[in-house]
Every structure is written in C-alpha cells, then in structure tokens.
Amino acid sequence: MISTRGRYALRVLIDLAEHNDGKYIPMKDVAERQDLPLKYLERILPVLTKNKLIVGLHGKGGGYRLSRTPDAYTVGEILRLTEGNLAPVSCLEQDAAPCARAAECRTLEMWTKFYEMTNTYFDGITIADLMQSEVGNDYII
Amino acid sequence: MISTRGRYALRVLIDLAEHNDGKYIPMKDVAERQDLPLKYLERILPVLTKNKLIVGLHGKGGGYRLSRTPDAYTVGEILRLTEGNLAPVSCLEQDAAPCARAAECRTLEMWTKFYEMTNTYFDGITIADLMQSEVGNDYII
C-alpha cells in the first residue's frame, strides 16, 4: 500500500509543475493549496532535494522548483524514492536476506512478475501525464 | 506490501493441495513442512474456514482439507480475504470515506487502473497453477 509519503510527494511535484512560473514556490503555498500539513511535507521533501528532483532556495523569495521538465519525472522514480521500494513482498526488496526456500518457492515467480508489472506501469506515467492539461503546460520552465 | 498473513495462507493452501489424499491434514504437519509457527497459522486460518475455502475437523484424525479443487481457488480471492483488500491507496478501499478532492484529484485514475490491474493479475492465477506439477495432481480430491 502506497503511504502518504509517496502520495503527498506526487501531489507536491504536480503542484509545482502546474504553478511553475520560473520563480521559486514556497512550500507554504503548496501546503495551503493542497491542504497538506507543511511540517510533514518538510520531512518528506529532503529525499527529493538530495536526489535533485527539486531545487530548494532559502530565504525571502525562496522556495522550491522542479529541476526538470514535468515529462522527465516518472511516477515510478518518485514512489521508489519516497516509499523505499515497490516490492510486493519483503523477499524481493533490494537488500533482502536471501530466502532459504527460494528454490522450492511456489510463488516467487508470481511475485517477481507482479513486481515487474508494477515498475513498468508506474515508470510509464510521468508528472506531465498527471498535470491538468489546460494549466501549466503554457509556461516555460 | 503483502504481509505474512497472505503469504502464509497461500503456502498453507498450496501445501494442502499438494498433500491431499482425501484425509484431513493436521495443521501441525503443514507448519512443520513449511517451517511456519503453528500458533500463528491458527490465527490466520479462521478467515479461510469461515469463508468455506477449507474445512476443519476437530479431534483425532482431524485437520483441514480443501473444499474445492485447486483450480477453483484464485490467488486474488485468498489475498483479498487475508489482507483485507488489494487497494494500492486507502481512498480505494471498499468502505473508505469519500475523498473531498476526488473531483480534482490528478492521480485517482492512475491508482484505479493499477488496482484493476492488480486484481486482474491475481485473479488469473489459481492454486493449481502454483502447485508443483509432478506432485499432488495425481491425487483425487
């Protein structure tokens, strides 16, 4: 199940994309528009800035802006960063302890295929796909 | 993420299917074969008996057996019973509070399609599909 971390991060990025006018956008504005707790967003965003998905600027006139065009963000990338991973079962997580029963496991193939399906699905959707078409696309980033 | 509840239930049902010889199989035997804690399994099974996926018999010579042929159990049904639901986000759960932002939600369609994909995938796989073909299919249910 996707938690609020991933869902809120998506909403923030979509909001930043839709309200992009070249300037930095204070997270306070995004939080108000999206009706999300500012302080909680501040705890979610660091992973996005550290991975250069957004750029933060301190002080007056500061805020955040996207570092790429909206079509260059896949939902898969965002969810993997904020949720950790999209594995349906713990034994498929990147650094999971190797399962002793893997050789005889009747379900491993099923989980693996579902995992691939999930990644393929979310990697095929970008922030641009999620933006309201009438808004935001008119602006130059 | 699918928890042990769903994964263990699947393993129990596959084990019952593979070791079916017409008699009731004590859960103690399944727990030993699968290396799962018996007491924990006893807490997971009631939802399967209440929904008539398996039949339990008390006392000596008792245990559990499947109530259908293995090809009549879909993984989707089993996971929905044991995990509650397969919704990727809380707003898609059956009795979720209606979301005030649904009309303007940029991501609802994405989640809904993923939800449908998930259900379709797991509903397309049966216990029979997961059984080791050399074993179990020789027995008559």
Next chain:
DNA sequence: TACCAACCTACCGAACTGATAGGTATGGTT
C-alpha cells in the same frame, strides 16, 4: 474416557504511520 486437533482470546514487543514541535542555517530585502 483419553486424546488430539481445531478454535478462541488475550497479550506483547517492535516497527511503522502520520503527524507536531522547536529549533538552526541560509539567503535576499531593506
């Protein structure tokens, strides 16, 4: 009657979730 296995209920520690609180760092504006 003895036994065995399903079944039921309470409890428990650890982790995760969804926050809140209170600060510090950093830059532009005045």
Next chain:
DNA sequence: AACCATACCTATCAGTTCGGTAGGTTGGTA
C-alpha cells in the same frame, strides 16, 4: 548590518499494524 522568510534538521508522540506467543476451550475420534 539588521531583519525576516524560507529551507532544513532533529526529537518526540499517539495510534496502529505486524508477527508472534501463551493458555485455555470445544468438539470429535479411537
């Protein structure tokens, strides 16, 4: 230089879930 808005950092917390244990009760067979 002072001010102030904003990002950024760390600790804390109540509630829930997870994975499991413990101990008993019910019901059926041998």
